[in-house]
Amino acid sequence: MPEPRRRDAAATREALLGAARDLISRHGVEGTSTRDIATAAGVNQTLVYRYFGSKEKLITEAIDNSGTTGEKIIAETPLDELPRALLEHILDASAARRTNSYSALLSSTNDDTLRELVRGKLEKAFTVGLAARLAGPDAALRAELVIALLSGIALLRDKLGTKAISAAGREEIAAHVERMCAPLLRG
Amino acid sequence: MPEPRRRDAAATREALLGAARDLISRHGVEGTSTRDIATAAGVNQTLVYRYFGSKEKLITEAIDNSGTTGEKIIAETPLDELPRALLEHILDASAARRTNSYSALLSSTNDDTLRELVRGKLEKAFTVGLAARLAGPDAALRAELVIALLSGIALLRDKLGTKAISAAGREEIAAHVERMCAPLLRG
DNA sequence: CACGTAAGTAGTCAGTTGTTGACTTACTCC
DNA sequence: GGAGTAAGTCAACAACTGACTACTTACGTG
Structure with missing residues (x-):
């Protein structure tokens, strides 16, 4: 059975953001589901809603706070x-x-x-x-x-x-x- | 009540292709459903499958035989x-x-x-x-x-x-x- | 050591999607 | 005019989506 996830809110948030950035850069926004993102982050899908409220808000934050804009x-x-x-x-x-x-x-x-x-x-x-x-x-x-x-x-x-x-x-x-x-x- | 559609296979095919071209140019491929296309063409949705076999084949043909490529x-x-x-x-x-x-x-x-x-x-x-x-x-x-x-x-x-x-x-x-x-x- | 709260989970809902099969109707040719 | 076929319709499927609710568990504080 899968060992329970370590509890670290900040790390989970960051994992979701990172996974979102990676996936949408490869499959586009509409080609990436919240389940895809959560799975890639090794996290339960519901946590998307706990931490961001909606898919759009997650994506928005992922794009908005992403690296340098040059x-x-x-x-x-x-x-x-x-x-x-x-x-x-x-x-x-x-x-x-x-x-x-x-x-x-x-x-x-x-x-x-x-x-x-x-x-x-x-x-x-x-x-x-x-x-x-x-x-x-x-x-x-x-x-x-x-x-x-x-x-x-x-x-x-x-x-x-x-x-x-x-x-x-x-x-x-x-x-x-x-x-x-x-x-x-x-x- | 809606008067029954005139039966014209070629026209129906063309209507679907035209609607597909119009919609995907505005909403993208994944943002356009077969139902959207059929509705825009004024045609029953299942005719997409009668005439093209799949959404992908319809889109492919719509893009492939579209106007001049310059x-x-x-x-x-x-x-x-x-x-x-x-x-x-x-x-x-x-x-x-x-x-x-x-x-x-x-x-x-x-x-x-x-x-x-x-x-x-x-x-x-x-x-x-x-x-x-x-x-x-x-x-x-x-x-x-x-x-x-x-x-x-x-x-x-x-x-x-x-x-x-x-x-x-x-x-x-x-x-x-x-x-x-x-x-x-x-x- | 309790214990309250924050973190994580399971299950599900309602809606949409691509796709299919079985049905009905219009039109053509004999 | 009646049969055969092509054209069009209807209802439903299985899978997937974003979203939500209710439950369980870890963990720091007192």
């Missing part, structure tokens, strides 16, 4: 090194299957509330953070185009597994990304 | 006008809520079979079609980076509704896209 990178990296740094940040995150803004973005829920959350996080980090560092008009649009490119790369690489992008070395991709972003970074 | 555009448009032409193609399609490769890509299913299908269509159109027109090494990768950018734009604009990209005029976006793609199109 805001630090955006604020501190020299402008001309930024595209490369952001690319690496994205590729690392998806490799580690950590759910950050990007992979959450790719898990592409149909839940409006969650989409709003992801949009908000993304805009806070990029449209505001990056645009502030860009000179000239159109700064917000250009900032979003940078993240559009990076999101597209993550989508093709991690979600679809498209041949060329999946096979390419990080360095190759980075070189092209730099050249693509250069005209955006100049005012 | 292959014609890729084959015939002068290289330097291509980014703009493709961008307009994508934006038009999502505006008309036609399910083409791009919006299917964005509906981002967790079903492996469907992902394979979308990947195949995309690669057929881009990695092959576009890469063939690019000189120099790396052609396949550069082709996929073009579609990555366009996919990212569609994702942010249609799925997330990010502020700057949603508000920007088509012409503004096109101008930036051209500048971003230019280094990729040159060998």
Whole structure:
């Protein structure tokens, strides 16, 4: 018989959050049930409701408090090194299957509330953070185009597994990304 | 009382396909049930199984035989006008809520079979079609980076509704896209 | 050492999903 | 006009989902 679980509320909460992040990054929000999450966390399903109240609140918290959104990178990296740094940040995150803004973005829920959350996080980090560092008009649009490119790369690489992008070395991709972003970074 | 439905197998099939395309482009594959589709088509739900055998086969056919994948555009448009032409193609399609490769890509299913299908269509159109027109090494990768950018734009604009990209005029976006793609199109 | 409370569990409910089988009805061809 | 078949309908299934209630047990405090 299964030995009774050690009682540790904080650890249980964290286990649920971690399992949720892992599963939704692989199977999407609607492809992940509360039972899946609880099982992966080694925890009773009811505890989802004890600690979070609802599936949506669990998912929301899992996405919201997940790793860095890259805001630090955006604020501190020299402008001309930024595209490369952001690319690496994205590729690392998806490799580690950590759910950050990007992979959450790719898990592409149909839940409006969650989409709003992801949009908000993304805009806070990029449209505001990056645009502030860009000179000239159109700064917000250009900032979003940078993240559009990076999101597209993550989508093709991690979600679809498209041949060329999946096979390419990080360095190759980075070189092209730099050249693509250069005209955006100049005012 | 509801007047009995006219009997027309071909029309019913087509109605189901059309409704499927419309609904999955808005709510995603797993967010759309066979009952939703049938209701939208004004048809009995079980006819999904008479005509297609399973939900997956219906969705597969809906995505597979859906509009142009842009292959014609890729084959015939002068290289330097291509980014703009493709961008307009994508934006038009999502505006008309036609399910083409791009919006299917964005509906981002967790079903492996469907992902394979979308990947195949995309690669057929881009990695092959576009890469063939690019000189120099790396052609396949550069082709996929073009579609990555366009996919990212569609994702942010249609799925997330990010502020700057949603508000920007088509012409503004096109101008930036051209500048971003230019280094990729040159060998 | 009690003992109250927080942590964990079992069982279940109502709703939805994909799917199936048996039924009825309309239309076509002889 | 009557049979045969294709088209459409109905009711129900088993599995799964998010959610809830009632019960049991571990553990720190007094």
